Amino acid sequence: MNRTALIATAAQVVVVVVGAPLLVGLMRQVRARLEGRAGSGIGQPWRDLRKLLRRAPATPTGTGWAFRLAPPLLLGTSLVLAAAVPLLTTASPLDHAADLFAVVGLLALGTVTLALAALDTGTAFGGMGASREMTILALVEPTILVAVFALSARVGSTNLAEIVATTLHDPLRVASPASLLAAAALVIVVIAETGRLPVDNPATHLELTMIHEAMVLEYAGTDLALIEWASSMRLTILLGLLTSLFLPWGIADASLAALPLALAALVAKAAVLGIGLATVEVFIAKLRLFRVPELLAGSFVLAVLAVASSFFLA
Amino acid sequence: MNVIASALAAGCVLAAVGVVAAICAPARARAGLVGTATAGIGVAGLVTGVAALSGQVWQARLPGLLPLAGVQIALDPLGGWFVAVTGGVLAAAALYGIGYAGGGHGPSGRGVQAALPVFAVALLLVPAAASASTLLVLWELMALTSLLLVLAEHRARPAVAEAGWWYGALTHVGFVAILLGLVLYAAHAGGDSFAELRAADLSPALQGVVFVLVLGGFGSKAGLVPLHVWLPRAHAEAPSPVSAMLSAAMVNLGVYGVIRVGFDLLGGGARWWWMLVLALGAVSALYGILQAAVAADLKRLLAYSTVENMGLVFLGLGAAGIFQTSGAPTLAALALAAALLHVINHAGFKALLFTAAGSVLRATGTRDLDALGGLRSRMPATTVLFAAGALGAAALPLGNGFVSEWLLLQSLVHAVPAGGVVTAVAMPLAVAVVALTAGLAVATFVKALGVGFFARPRSDPAQTATESPLVMLAAMGLLAAGCIGLALAPAALGPALSRAAATATRAPVDVVGGGVSLRLAGIASTLSPLLITVAVVVAAAGTAALVQLATRRVTRRRAVALWDCGAGPPTARMQYTATSFAEPLQRVFDDVLAPETDVDVTPHAESAYLVARVAYQTRVPDRVEHALYAPVIAAARRLGRLGPVVANGSVHRYLAYGFFGVTGLLLVLAVTR
Numbered sequence: 001m002n003r004t005a006l007i008a009t010a011a012q013v014v015v016v017v018v019g020a021p022l023l024v025g026l027m028r029q030v031r032a033r034l035e036g037r038a039g040s041g042i043g044q045p046w047r048d049l050r051k052l053l054r055r056a057p058a059t060p061t062g063t064g065w066a067f068r069l070a071p072p073l074l075l076g077t078s079l080v081l082a083a084a085v086p087l088l089t090t091a092s093p094l095d096h097a098a099d100l101f102a103v104v105g106l107l108a109l110g111t112v113t114l115a116l117a118a119l120d121t122g123t124a125f126g127g128m129g130a131s132r133e134m135t136i137l138a139l140v141e142p143t144i145l146v147a148v149f150a151l152s153a154r155v156g157s158t159n160l161a162e163i164v165a166t167t168l169h170d171p172l173r174v175a176s177p178a179s180l181l182a183a184a185a186l187v188i189v190v191i192a193e194t195g196r197l198p199v200d201n202p203a204t205h206l207e208l209t210m211i212h213e214a215m216v217l218e219y220a221g222t223d224l225a226l227i228e229w230a231s232s233m234r235l236t237i238l239l240g241l242l243t244s245l246f247l248p249w250g251i252a253d254a255s256l257a258a259l260p261l262a263l264a265a266l267v268a269k270a271a272v273l274g275i276g277l278a279t280v281e282v283f284i285a286k287l288r289l290f291r292v293p294e295l296l297a298g299s300f301v302l303a304v305l306a307v308a309s310s311f312f313l314a
Numbered sequence: 315m316n317v318i319a320s321a322l323a324a325g326c327v328l329a330a331v332g333v334v335a336a337i338c339a340p341a342r343a344r345a346g347l348v349g350t351a352t353a354g355i356g357v358a359g360l361v362t363g364v365a366a367l368s369g370q371v372w373q374a375r376l377p378g379l380l381p382l383a384g385v386q387i388a389l390d391p392l393g394g395w396f397v398a399v400t401g402g403v404l405a406a407a408a409l410y411g412i413g414y415a416g417g418g419h420g421p422s423g424r425g426v427q428a429a430l431p432v433f434a435v436a437l438l439l440v441p442a443a444a445s446a447s448t449l450l451v452l453w454e455l456m457a458l459t460s461l462l463l464v465l466a467e468h469r470a471r472p473a474v475a476e477a478g479w480w481y482g483a484l485t486h487v488g489f490v491a492i493l494l495g496l497v498l499y500a501a502h503a504g505g506d507s508f509a510e511l512r513a514a515d516l517s518p519a520l521q522g523v524v525f526v527l528v529l530g531g532f533g534s535k536a537g538l539v540p541l542h543v544w545l546p547r548a549h550a551e552a553p554s555p556v557s558a559m560l561s562a563a564m565v566n567l568g569v570y571g572v573i574r575v576g577f578d579l580l581g582g583g584a585r586w587w588w589m590l591v592l593a594l595g596a597v598s599a600l601y602g603i604l605q606a607a608v609a610a611d612l613k614r615l616l617a618y619s620t621v622e623n624m625g626l627v628f629l630g631l632g633a634a635g636i637f638q639t640s641g642a643p644t645l646a647a648l649a650l651a652a653a654l655l656h657v658i659n660h661a662g663f664k665a666l667l668f669t670a671a672g673s674v675l676r677a678t679g680t681r682d683l684d685a686l687g688g689l690r691s692r693m694p695a696t697t698v699l700f701a702a703g704a705l706g707a708a709a710l711p712l713g714n715g716f717v718s719e720w721l722l723l724q725s726l727v728h729a730v731p732a733g734g735v736v737t738a739v740a741m742p743l744a745v746a747v748v749a750l751t752a753g754l755a756v757a758t759f760v761k762a763l764g765v766g767f768f769a770r771p772r773s774d775p776a777q778t779a780t781e782s783p784l785v786m787l788a789a790m791g792l793l794a795a796g797c798i799g800l801a802l803a804p805a806a807l808g809p810a811l812s813r814a815a816a817t818a819t820r821a822p823v824d825v826v827g828g829g830v831s832l833r834l835a836g837i838a839s840t841l842s843p844l845l846i847t848v849a850v851v852v853a854a855a856g857t858a859a860l861v862q863l864a865t866r867r868v869t870r871r872r873a874v875a876l877w878d879c880g881a882g883p884p885t886a887r888m889q890y891t892a893t894s895f896a897e898p899l900q901r902v903f904d905d906v907l908a909p910e911t912d913v914d915v916t917p918h919a920e921s922a923y924l925v926a927r928v929a930y931q932t933r934v935p936d937r938v939e940h941a942l943y944a945p946v947i948a949a950a951r952r953l954g955r956l957g958p959v960v961a962n963g964s965v966h967r968y969l970a971y972g973f974f975g976v977t978g979l980l981l982v983l984a985v986t987r
Contacts, residue, residue, distance in 0.1 A: 053865060060876045061883070062770050064690045069854075072861070076854025080846070096831055097845035098711075101720050105711040106846070108753075112710060112760055119764030119890065122687070123878040127890020130764060134757035135898040138607075141753030142746040149727050149745050156728065157838035218877055222861050293902045300746070307742040 005254045008089035015263060016082040016240070020232035021045035023239075023270055027278040034282045045232065052225035060218050063120050070117035071219070071226035077110040078233040087240040088262045090161040091254035099158040100148050103241070104141075107193065110234065111137055114227070118215035129214030132289060136199065136211070139293055140192050143185050143300045150182040150306035151245060164248045174246055178310035181302050183246045188299035190238045194231075196277065198287040198295070211289075236270060239277075243269040317365040318372040318389055322442070325358035325435055332431030337424055345415035348427045349408050352434045356405030359438040363398025367391050367810040373444060380451060386507055388444035392578065392817035395654055395810065396441040396570045399661045402796065403563040404434050410669045410789035411555035413782065414676060426466045430556075433459035437559070440567050446496040446506040453492065453567075457485045460564060464552045477547035484544040488534035492571070495527030499579075511579045521580055525587050528575045529594075536568025536624040539598040543939045546605070549617035550681070554672020557613060561620045562665035566657050569627050573650070576635065577818035585639040585736070592632025592740060596747040599625030601938070603754040604907060607761070608900045608934045610892040612671045612681045615762055616664065619707060622751060623660040627653045629744060630722050634819070636737060637729065643821035644836045649725040650815045651825040655807065656718035659800055663706030663714060666793040670700035673786055674766070677779040683762065683892035688771035692779045697767045699790045704759040706797050709752045712847050714801035720841055721826070721834075723748060728837050754899070761895045770886045802844045805832050893932070900934065909934045 025042035032039030059068070084094040084103060098106065115133050118126035152158045154173075155166045167173055192199045195212040202212070216227050243266070244251065250265025252258035287295060332351030339347050366372075366389040373388035389397065408430075436456040443449035461482050468474040500506040503514030516524070534541035549561050572591070576583060602621030609615040630653030637646035673696045674689065675681050690697045705713035726748070729741045771777040781787075800807075808826040816822040827833050831842040876883045900909055912931040918924040961968075 053861075057871055058874045059871050060874055062688075062876065064768065066690070066764075066768050072854045072858040073850075075857045076850050076852075079853040079857070080849045083849070094845065094849060096840045097842035097849070099839050099841055101723055102711055102716075102841055102846060105709075105716055106850070108756060109710045109712065109850075112708070112756060115760050116764050116768065119760070119895075120690075120768040121876060122769030122886070122889045123876055123884055124888050124890065125879055127765075127895060130760065131890060131895045131898055134760050134895075135902065138750065138753030138757045138899065139902070141756075142749040145723065145749035146742055146746050149742055152727055152839075155838075158724065158727065159839055162838060217879060220874075222865055226857065226861065289898065290901060304742055304746070308738075311738040 002254065004256050005091035005093055007256060008252065008254065008259060009083050009092045011259060012088040013079060013082045015088060016233055016236055020236040021049060021229065023236050023274050024232040026271060027274045030275050030278040031282055034279060049225050049229060053222055055221035057221040057223040060121060062122055066116045066120040070113045071223045073113045074110045075226045075230040077106045078230045081106055081237050082233060085237055085241050086160050086164050086244050086251055087266055088259060089252045090164050095159060095161045100152065100160055101158055104144050108137060114215050121218045123218065125214045125217050129211055132211045133215060136192055136292060139296045140189050143189050143296060143303045146300065146303035146307055147182045147185045150178050150303065150310050153310060164244055164251060167248050178306045179246065181306035181309060185299045185303035185306060186242060188295060190242060192296060194235045194238055197281040198284050199292055201286045239270055239273045240266065243273065316370065316372045318362050318370055321358045321362040325355045325438055328354045328358065329431040329435040333428045336427035344427055346412050348430055349412035352408035352431050353405045355431060355434040355438065356401045356408055359397050359401025359404060362389065363394045363401055366394025367398060367813060380447065383445065383447035383506055385448050386445040387442050387448065389442045390817050391813040392573065393441035395814040396566055397438055399566060399658050400437050400563040403559060403661050403665045404437065406789045406793045407555045407558040407665060407669065410786050413786035414555050414672060426462060429459045429462040433463060437563055441570050444508050446500050446511065450493055450496065454489060457489060460560060463556045464548045466553050474551045477551040480544040481548040484534050484541060488531040491527045492531030495524045495531065499524045508579060518584060521583055525576060525580060525583055529572060529591065532568040532571035533594065536565050537621045538594050538624065538628060539601045540938045540942050542598065542621045543936060543943060545621055546614050546617040549620065550611060550613040554668055554675060558665040558668035561617060561668055562661040565620055565624055566661060569657055572631060573818050582635065582638045585636055588632045588635025588639065591628055591635060592744060595625045595628030595632050596744060599629060599751045600747055603751050603758060604903055605936065607754050607758045608896045608907060610683050612674065612683055612762065612766060615758065616667050616671060619758065620664060622755065623656065626722065626748065626751065627656050630656065633726055633744065638819060643819055644823050645725055645729060647815045647819050647821060647823045647825045648834060650818055651811045652718055652721035652725055654811060654814055655721055655804065659706065659714045659718045662793060662797040662800055663703045666699060666703035666790060666797060667707060669790050669793065670696050670703060673782040676782065678775040680775055683766045685773040686766045686776050687769045687889065688776055689767045689779055693781045695787050696782060699794050700767060701763055702794045702797055704763045706801065708756045708759040710756065712801065712850065714797045717801065717804045717843055719748065719752060724834060724837055724839055757899060761892055765890065765892045765895055769889050772886055772889065772891065802847060804843065805829055907934050908937050
């Protein structure tokens with residue numbers, strides 16, 4: 001664990017922390033323009049955060065430590081993920097501590113803290129959001145792990161740096177059927193995990209269709225700021241993870257000289273993915289909650305096909 | 315004198331002391347004395363197991379103790395692993411039982427209290443048996459004493475007696491299967507000691523028959539679907555300390571039996587055995603967690619979660635067997651180590667969860683999650699302890715269940731080169747099963763913790779609950795400390811794990827190693843639970859401190875009424891319950907669970923169109939029980955009804971039976987000779 005690796009990892013965390021609200025702003029702006037609205041600019045999420053950080057948090061009657069602890073824990077897991085996933089550098093000191101399974105587990109842990117907080121409020125909406133979120137989480141899990149299987153079986157390791165290094169070494173692997181199928185499966189998973197259309201609508205204010213928003217209804221002030229921030233970081237990390245797994249070019253190793261290039265590559269890749277996602281969202285509607293399992297089953301089939309092709313076409 | 319010998323002897327002496335105390339001591343001191351003796355037996359077991367795992371061996375023959383065969387006892391690292399797990403669970407659960415028995419709860423009668431130390435010592439000795447007859451005697455002793463313990467509260471609830479019937483019937487069906495298998499084996503081996511059985515040369519077909527019989531017997535004890543039906547009843551209806559012993563210690567012995575006979579004695583056998591084990595494990599894991607996800611009874615939920623976790627362990631065993639038979643001993647040792655590690659992790663968190671559920675039951679008198687809630691402020695320590703157990707059971711990072719599931723997934727993911735097409739098809743599906751199980755376990759334990767302990771009380775008993783006595787909290791604290799230790803430093807168990815796995819696979823490999831990071835034999839993946847935990851805690855605390863510092867002037871937490879989208883403040887009855895929480899999952903898995911709903915509309919007397927009352931009822935019955943056991947029970951009943959018809963007391967009829975019997979026999983003899 002040397003100093004350059006630490007600096008590179010710190011840079012990566014800072015980029016995610018600063019850039020995540022901007023990515024959300026960009027996606028909203030793209031969506032607004034495509035829908036014929038002026039939009040509020042890319043910086044609006046940052047202005048919202050600044051506003052919220054000046055307001056007092058609220059403790060609704062009857063809530064306890066689960067409600068109080070959830071925002072910092074959610075942000076804490078997101079920060080650890082930002083340090084562990086290779087976005088700018090593959091030399092993170094956390095890479096040996098947290099492999100792809102641990103990354104998936106930490107994402108789930110963040111979701112669970114929020115679901116418990118929602119149940120802790122004892123409101124109908126809180127329970128509803130928690131129940132739906134847990135259902136989707138449970139159904140997403142097989143797809144993720146089978147896709148991980150497809151990606152890591154030939155590498156011989158589930159550590160992310162190892163997978164990225166192998167892909168960089170052998171670029172044609174990305175175009176293999178196994179890799180493409182796994183990518184398709186993981187895109188659906190990322191959409192479900194981050195609560196985007198068609199699984200959940202991040203812009204909705206119609207209570208009965210909410211999932212993520214229903215869980216955070218009772219939060220205010222700094223608490224809400226932490227949650228919004230963490231949500232945008234999770235979106236950024238997941239999109240970044242997709243690019244690291246399937247388009248890893250530009251990622252630096254332990255050298256500082258390669259960092260600016262890696263930063264430019266990351267920004268470009270995340271922006272392209274974000275704009276693509278926002279564009280697609282304009283044209284589709286939210287699925288009924290009980291149609292979501294069909295979508296996830298589809299992604300599971302893709303993941304199984306990825307594993308099968310990685311074995312039979314190898 | 316050898317440590318193992320003296321510790322086991324101390325355990326037996328303590329059991330005798332416990333039985334005498336149970337019979338002679340006055341009612342007030344009884345639970346304390348017997349609990350202390352049982353806890354002592356547990357500590358003795360822990361010492362024995364640790365000694366055996368550190369490489370000590372010990373064996374003894376006591377020819378006079380049992381007629382014909384004699385008793386043979388020996389302990390190797392594999393047995394030591396199970397003795398140590400059992401000892402730890404027994405010690406904590408018995409300590410908990412001392413506090414639990416006060417106030418009219420739990421087993422307090424003479425007979426039940428006398429059964430407890432005997433059960434404890436039988437549990438400890440089963441993995442130390444070194445001959446088929448010793449194993450069978452101890453197994454039956456364990457089954458009978460546990461049946462007595464399950465029945466402890468039969469006067470309080472009729473459901474206890476029903477659970478006892480199911481348990482008694484299935485445990486004896488299992489016993490008969492093991493008996494048949496081992497007797498067949500011993501008859502062909504020419505002796506019943508494990509050494510003779512190991513050296514025996516059986517035909518593959520006979521080996522297969524022995525293995526399937528033994529798998530059925532041990533599988534019924536471990537609660538494998540479809541032999542699991544007794545488990546959710548018995549574990550839910552037993553007094554809570556006993557539930558912890560059954561669910562965290564006794565079920566493990568089913569695993570032990572399969573490892574001992576399948577790997578050690580029969581030496582691995584054929585691949586189809588292990589495909590069968592893998593399939594049974596996968597089905598049990600999925601079915602168990604699905605039932606747990608929709609259960610509203612806290613102890614029933616935990617019992618179904620035991621079915622799930624035993625399923626995962628058997629899935630690991632199956633994978634280990636497949637690797638062993640396809641010539642990949644390192645992977646086999648890894649999968650077996652994952653299964654063994656999951657046994658101890660499951661024992662830790664399940665004992666903790668059952669004892670915490672017992673505290674809730676003791677404080678509120680109900681196990682119904684739909685009636686609980688708000689215990690966070692009334693039973694703060696119990697809530698934190700339950701949360702620690704739930705984190706392990708949900709297999710999330712920071713919990714102990716995550717480490718063993720990670721190990722299991724690693725062995726499955728890196729299996730593809732090992733065994734050709736069979737593993738290429740089976741392993742991805744196994745990974746998917748483990749993943750879906752893990753996801754559903756998260757939902758299940760979020761429900762158990764969030765609905766049962768958080769929010770506001772949904773009934774009066776939950777409203778007036780009070781914290782448990784100190785001795786119960788101390789016992790739960792010990793279990794929680796064990797869980798945390800397992801979660802943070804699993805690498806410390808590496809040498810013991812390798813030794814235990816090597817006993818079974820007969821290939822000494824250092825499977826799991828490393829210090830802060832967990833390193834595996836033959837796979838490049840690493841994991842450091844300690845670093846992850848430190849990182850998450852530091853990041854979360856740092857965030858909280860930063861926010862506090864940066865905004866100190868402007869923000870002070872203010873208490874407000876619940877907003878609830880402007881509709882609030884809602885009443886306690888408007889909260890989500892366990893049933894409503896699980897409704898989406900129930901709907902998604904409709905075809906598997908087949909829930910039953912019953913809508914009963916009562917119209918007014920004056921008009922059929924005016925509705926006076928609507929009663930709505932929904933429940934999720936155990937489908938396997940309906941489909942598989944109901945016909946068997948009905949057939950047995952019909953057969954029973956034949957009895958009075960066939961034997962109606964008429965002497966003429968009996969003479970006719972004798973006459974036709976003898977004539978028939980003579981005819982058969984005349985034709986065949």
